[in-house]
Amino acid sequence: MSNSHSLAGEIVEYTVETDRVCATHRHTQPRTATCRPTTPDIGGVEVEVECPSRCSHNAILETGPNAISTLLQPPIVRTGLAAHQHIASSGYKAPTTRDIPPVALTNITHVDTKAFHPYLAQVGSLYEAFQRARSESEAEGALFRREKDGKQQQQQGQQRPSYKRRTSGQHQRRPAVTPLSTIPAVYSEPDFHLENPRTFDIVSEQAELVREANGPANVATRKSLATNAILQEKLSWYMDTVEVHLIASISSASKSFFSALGSLHELHSDAADAIARIQKLRASLAKLDKDMAIDGLKVVNLKRRRRNVRKLAEAIMQLDDLVALVRQCDEMVACDEIDAALDDLDRAERLIAGSVDPGRKPSYEPRDLRNLQALEGAQSDLDGLRQRIGRGFEARFHRSLLNDIRSHVARTETSATLQRWGDAFTRAKPGQRRAPSVFPSYVDIGPALRADLEAALKGLTRARYSTPAATAFRAVVLREMKTLIRKRLPSSTDDDNVSTVSASTAGAGTARQTQMEKSSVLARNLRALDPDDWIQMLADIYANTSEALRRLSAQVKVLLDITSSLPDPPAARSPQQTSELASVDNATASPQQQRPTRPRATSTVQAEIQQALDLSSLLGEGVDLIQNQLTKVVRVRAQQNAELPLPDFLHYFTLNRLFADECEAISGQSGFGLKTAVDAQIKDFVAKHGDLVKQKLMARLDADRWDAKDFGPTEIAMLDHKVRPAMIDDNKFILPDSGAAILSAIESLEHLAAGIPSMSSEVAITLIDTLKLFNSRSSQLILGAGATRSAGLKNITTKHLALSSQALAFTLALVVPYVRDFFRRHLPASAAPTNNILAEFDNVRRRITEHQAALYEKLIEIMSSRAAVHVRSMKAIDWDTAPPTLVKETTTLQRVLAKHLPDNVVMAVMGPVFASYRQLWERGFGDVELRTDRAKERMLDDVRFLRDRISKLEGAGDLGDHLLRVVMEKEVLLG
Numbered sequence: 001m002s003n004s005h006s007l008a009g010e011i012v013e014y015t016v017e018t019d020r021v022c023a024t025h026r027h028t029q030p031r032t033a034t035c036r037p038t039t040p041d042i043g044g045v046e047v048e049v050e051c052p053s054r055c056s057h058n059a060i061l062e063t064g065p066n067a068i069s070t071l072l073q074p075p076i077v078r079t080g081l082a083a084h085q086h087i088a089s090s091g092y093k094a095p096t097t098r099d100i101p102p103v104a105l106t107n108i109t110h111v112d113t114k115a116f117h118p119y120l121a122q123v124g125s126l127y128e129a130f131q132r133a134r135s136e137s138e139a140e141g142a143l144f145r146r147e148k149d150g151k152q153q154q155q156q157g158q159q160r161p162s163y164k165r166r167t168s169g170q171h172q173r174r175p176a177v178t179p180l181s182t183i184p185a186v187y188s189e190p191d192f193h194l195e196n197p198r199t200f201d202i203v204s205e206q207a208e209l210v211r212e213a214n215g216p217a218n219v220a221t222r223k224s225l226a227t228n229a230i231l232q233e234k235l236s237w238y239m240d241t242v243e244v245h246l247i248a249s250i251s252s253a254s255k256s257f258f259s260a261l262g263s264l265h266e267l268h269s270d271a272a273d274a275i276a277r278i279q280k281l282r283a284s285l286a287k288l289d290k291d292m293a294i295d296g297l298k299v300v301n302l303k304r305r306r307r308n309v310r311k312l313a314e315a316i317m318q319l320d321d322l323v324a325l326v327r328q329c330d331e332m333v334a335c336d337e338i339d340a341a342l343d344d345l346d347r348a349e350r351l352i353a354g355s356v357d358p359g360r361k362p363s364y365e366p367r368d369l370r371n372l373q374a375l376e377g378a379q380s381d382l383d384g385l386r387q388r389i390g391r392g393f394e395a396r397f398h399r400s401l402l403n404d405i406r407s408h409v410a411r412t413e414t415s416a417t418l419q420r421w422g423d424a425f426t427r428a429k430p431g432q433r434r435a436p437s438v439f440p441s442y443v444d445i446g447p448a449l450r451a452d453l454e455a456a457l458k459g460l461t462r463a464r465y466s467t468p469a470a471t472a473f474r475a476v477v478l479r480e481m482k483t484l485i486r487k488r489l490p491s492s493t494d495d496d497n498v499s500t501v502s503a504s505t506a507g508a509g510t511a512r513q514t515q516m517e518k519s520s521v522l523a524r525n526l527r528a529l530d531p532d533d534w535i536q537m538l539a540d541i542y543a544n545t546s547e548a549l550r551r552l553s554a555q556v557k558v559l560l561d562i563t564s565s566l567p568d569p570p571a572a573r574s575p576q577q578t579s580e581l582a583s584v585d586n587a588t589a590s591p592q593q594q595r596p597t598r599p600r601a602t603s604t605v606q607a608e609i610q611q612a613l614d615l616s617s618l619l620g621e622g623v624d625l626i627q628n629q630l631t632k633v634v635r636v637r638a639q640q641n642a643e644l645p646l647p648d649f650l651h652y653f654t655l656n657r658l659f660a661d662e663c664e665a666i667s668g669q670s671g672f673g674l675k676t677a678v679d680a681q682i683k684d685f686v687a688k689h690g691d692l693v694k695q696k697l698m699a700r701l702d703a704d705r706w707d708a709k710d711f712g713p714t715e716i717a718m719l720d721h722k723v724r725p726a727m728i729d730d731n732k733f734i735l736p737d738s739g740a741a742i743l744s745a746i747e748s749l750e751h752l753a754a755g756i757p758s759m760s761s762e763v764a765i766t767l768i769d770t771l772k773l774f775n776s777r778s779s780q781l782i783l784g785a786g787a788t789r790s791a792g793l794k795n796i797t798t799k800h801l802a803l804s805s806q807a808l809a810f811t812l813a814l815v816v817p818y819v820r821d822f823f824r825r826h827l828p829a830s831a832a833p834t835n836n837i838l839a840e841f842d843n844v845r846r847r848i849t850e851h852q853a854a855l856y857e858k859l860i861e862i863m864s865s866r867a868a869v870h871v872r873s874m875k876a877i878d879w880d881t882a883p884p885t886l887v888k889e890t891t892t893l894q895r896v897l898a899k900h901l902p903d904n905v906v907m908a909v910m911g912p913v914f915a916s917y918r919q920l921w922e923r924g925f926g927d928v929e930l931r932t933d934r935a936k937e938r939m940l941d942d943v944r945f946l947r948d949r950i951s952k953l954e955g956a957g958d959l960g961d962h963l964l965r966v967v968m969e970k971e972v973l974l975g
Contacts, residue, residue, distance in 0.1 A: 108193065126260055133256035134249075177248075178241045187238070205231055314364035321362070322351050322369075322378075329385055338392040342462055345385055352378065390465025397456040397469050398476050401555055404449050405480060408551045409544045412441060417543035421658040424665070442550040445558050453555075454562050457609075461566050470612035477552060477618070478625050484548055485629050488541045490525035492518040523636045531648040534637065535655065538630075542659040545626045549619060549666050556615045563606035619667040627663065627671040634677050642684040646748060649685050650755035653678070679758075686759050689752060690766035693745045694773055700741035701777050702790040739807040742774050746819060753826055760826040764837045767823075771815065771844045778804055779851055783858060798859055805855045808848050815845065 186192065186202050194200055207225040225231070325348040332341035347357065352375065354368035369375055420440065460466040529537065634641070641652060656678045664670040746767065753763040780786045782804040785796050793800070820841040827834040944964060 106195070108195075126257065129256045129260055130253045133253050177244060178237075180241065180245060183238050183241060203235075204228075207231060311367070315367055315369060317362075317364050318351065318366060318369065322348055325351065326378075326381070326385070333385060333388050333392070336392065338389045338459065341385070342389050342459060345382065345389065346462070349382060352382075386463050387465065390460060390463035390469065393456050393459035393463055394465060394469040394472060397453070397460060398473055400449065400452045400456060401473065402476065402480055404555065405477075405548050405551050408442060409484065409547050412543070412547045414540050414543040416441075417547055418539065418655075418658070421546075421662055425658060425661060440550070442547055443554045445554060450558060450562070453559060457559065457562055457566060461563075466563075467608045467612050470609050474613065474618055474621070478622060481545060481548060481622055481626055482629065484544045485541055485626065485633075488537055488544065489522060489633070490529065490537075492522040492525075526633065526636045527640055529637075529640075531644050534640070535648060535651055538652070539655055541630065542655060542662075546659070546662050546666070549622050549626075552622070553615065553619060553666065556613055556618070559609055559613070560606055563609050566606070616667065620669060623663045623667040623669065623671060627674040631673040631677050634674065634681070638677075638681055638684070641681045642688050644685070646689060646752060649689075650752070653682060653756055682756060682759055683762070686752065686756075686762050686766065690749070690763075690769070693748055693766070694770055697741050697745050697770060697774060698777060701738050701774070701781060704737045704741075704781075705791045705793065735807055735810055736803045738774070738778060738804075739810050742771075742807070742811055743814070745770050745774075746814065750819065750822055753823065757826060760823065761828065761833055761837065764823045764827065765840075767819070768837070768840045768844055771811065772847065774811065775808070775844070775848050775851055778807065779854070783854060798862060801855050801859055805852055808852050808855070812845060812848050812852075815841065815848075 184202070186199060192199060194203065204225055205223075205228075207223045207228050223231075325344050329341045329344040329348065332338070332344065350356065351366065352369050354366045356362060356366050370379070457466065460469050526534075641649065644652060656674070660670045660675060749763050749767045749770065753760045756763075781790065782796060782800055788795065820838060823841070824834070824838060827837060
């Protein structure tokens with residue numbers, strides 16, 4: 001610590017001595033060098049203070065006699081005596097930190113960089129020149145600095161004493177020019193602010209502003225700023241270093257700077273000379289303008305005024321012609337001369353645009369008058385005339401199309417349309433050549449109609465009214481479709497003799513009916529129509545609307561074909577070229593450009609017509625409108641349609657199906673409303689028709705007396721539709737009326753299923769229910785003896801049983817191989833419903849078979865009971881007479897069965913009967929007691945008679961011989 005204090009004392013003494021030396025040289029030499037103190041390090045202490053010969057130049061050192069720090073030091077310190085010695089002063093007391101008021105730091109205003117942009121723009125060119133000069137003279141500047149540093153070193157060595165105290169033998173040399181890197185980096189920071197305490201502490205090297213007077217003298221924790229000469233010399237050294245580098249930079253750039261400055265002075269003198277000449281020229285021109293130009297300008301203005309007056313007169317003449325043309329055009333439109341009116345209107349528009357027809361040469365030069373304020377409303381008037389003309393052509397256009405549709409509908413027969421639908425619906429069978437179709441009449445567009453449409457479209461194109469006309473045509477066509485339907489409907493008034501047209505035109509003296517009343521009358525008249533009238537009316541409506549839509553489609557295609565060759569309409573208010581400009585253009589055009597251009601494949605008119613009409617959309621709207629109207633008509637007769645006879649309803653259904661296919665072929669959509677209404681009526685008809693078939697079958701079953709009935713032509717014809725030949729699988733049937741009834745029911749339902757394939761499943765279920773009803777009801781009538789009450793039969797005989805069995809056999813022979821296969825072909829392709837229905841047919845067959853077996857058992861039971869009765873009566877028989885009763889009954893049974901049943905069925909029935917005879921008669925003959933030989937002979941005679949008669953019956957076998965042996969073996973009881 002003692003060494004540190006002694007070293008600090010030595011540094012202070014050298015600093016004071018240096019101040020004195022600098023003070024002696026202050027006014028003799030300029031300040032070019034710095035005082036560089038060196039601080040001690042760990043290895044040794046070396047203090048080097050070099051005071052240049054010119055310590056200051058026009059500057060006062062901070063440690064001078066006027067410095068604040070010097071004034072704050074005690075007097076002994078200012079005289080150069082030892083520091084920190086306490087010398088008594090006469091009444092002077094050094095200020096303390098408490099006596100010094102705090103310094104308020106001033107906020108430095110921040111200046112935006114944009115404020116320097118004008119200045120930088122002015123000195124930018126000079127700065128670029130400076131950069132170029134700096135790069136060129138870098139070598140020369142370095143040489144200049146070396147020479148200058150050498151001279152300074154010589155002067156410092158001659159004039160400035162140096163005080164050095166070395167603790168070591170090492171010698172430190174100073175470079176020629178001190179680099180800027182020796183200056184601390186804190187001075188180069190962009191946010192360098194000395195009022196910042198942190199920055200101030202770094203710059204002042206933690207020095208104190210004022211030291212406390214009563215502090216300990218031997219403790220020096222922080223140096224005083226007022227007495228820190230080394231810090232002051234450092235700051236001076238830093239400023240001298242920057243000054244040397246600035247001088248070097250300025251000296252290197254001074255040559256280009258002053259050359260640029262000289263150039264600026266020359267430019268300034270040239271500009272001043274030019275300004276003086278311009279002022280002199282302006283004075284000369286003003287004198288010349290005053291003497292000559294003003295008078296000449298007056299003459300020019302008068303000539304221009306005369307030309308303007310002439311143009312005004314010609315424009316007035318042009319306006320007069322324009323007014324006359326417009327007036328004439330208006331009169332022609334009023335007289336329906338729209339073709340000539342359109343020509344005059346085009347001439348008027350060309351006249352406004354300053355163009356005239358090539359054959360007309362007016363006495364004036366036409367001019368473009370469209371910008372005149374007086375004609376601002378003229379264009380709207382012309383547009384109004386053009387619109388009136390367009391409506392005239394629109395009326396012609398609509399009239400031509402509607403008249404053609406009406407005439408085509410009138411001359412096309414309904415039968416021809418239905419034949420065309422049938423040909424389109426019917427598919428040719430494999431191997432069968434289809435008849436060549438006739439060319440449809442609706443595509444035949446005559447040349448007269450085409451000429452009328454072409455003329456109307458040209459007029460609409462010129463009138464720029466094609467799009468509104470095409471749009472209005474859509475509504476006109478849809479109204480025409482309603483009219484076609486309304487014409488075929490019955491009258492909507494109470495007087496049925498008055499047609500729809502006459503009813504609409506009449507009524508001048510009668511009160512007008514409300515719409516609700518008309519609808520009610522129309523619905524009543526529709527329900528009152530006969531089936532034939534109803535179907536004929538529907539066929540006419542369907543055929544007429546179909547032909548109208550087909551003709552409309554052909555018309556639209558002809559319209560698009562015509563518009564493809566039409567030129568585009570001239571743009572509204574577009575200026576036309578004069579004849580002179582047109583001739584110039586033709587003269588300068590190339591040969592390829594002079595050739596006439598062909599119309600485009602799709603012209604603007606065609607695009608407008610196609611967009612306005614939109615054939616697919618138009619046909620779709622037409623189909624929807626027609627079907628919506630017809631749906632209302634069809635729903636009115638929903639109940640009557642469900643009660644139509646089967647042929648009429650099938651005709652009605654076929655008509656609707658063909659019309660739906662035609663609508664789908666025309667517009668791509670078959671319609672939903674009409675189809676839904678017809679499907680609902682079909683379901684109602686199938687249900688009601690099935691109930692009607694069942695009712696008729698029940699009535700005929702109940703009224704049947706179960707007698708054999710021959711098939712008439714009607715039944716034979718129905719059977720021919722089912723099987724060929726009339727015999728079913730080589731079997732002949734003798735049927736009662738019930739057999740013909742079930743055949744009629746089957747034929748009716750199969751006809752319905754074939755006519756309406758979509759309802760085949762429902763029809764099949766109805767037929768199955770009908771067969772079940774036939775089986776159960778016939779069982780009730782025969783086996784249950786219900787026929788005795790319903791048909792008035794006395795009793796149920798074997799003939800009735802045999803005929804009932806024949807009816808069941810006939811039903812089985814017809815249903816199983818033919819009806820079931822028929823529905824298998826007509827049922828939908830889905831597997832589950834089809835299999836269920838076919839399984840129901842098998843169930844019906846099983847039930848009928850069981851019914852047949854029950855009938856056979858009933859026959860056997862009857863004959864067995866009769867045989868048992870005869871056996872019981874044998875004991876009371878008088879054997880003196882021959883009893884033919886049993887033989888007669890057996891022969892009658894065999895004859896009835898052979899007549900009504902086939903041989904195999906007869907054998908199936910008689911076999912059990914003969915077996916029963918064998919058992920019963922053998923026991924009966926065994927139980928009879930014979931008391932005389934004569935009685936045995938009579939019994940043998942009866943058995944022989946029985947054998948002779950029964951042996952002729954098929955299935956009897958050896959029954960007679962067996963009974964004869966039993967009687968012969970019988971013994972006679974004597975007594």
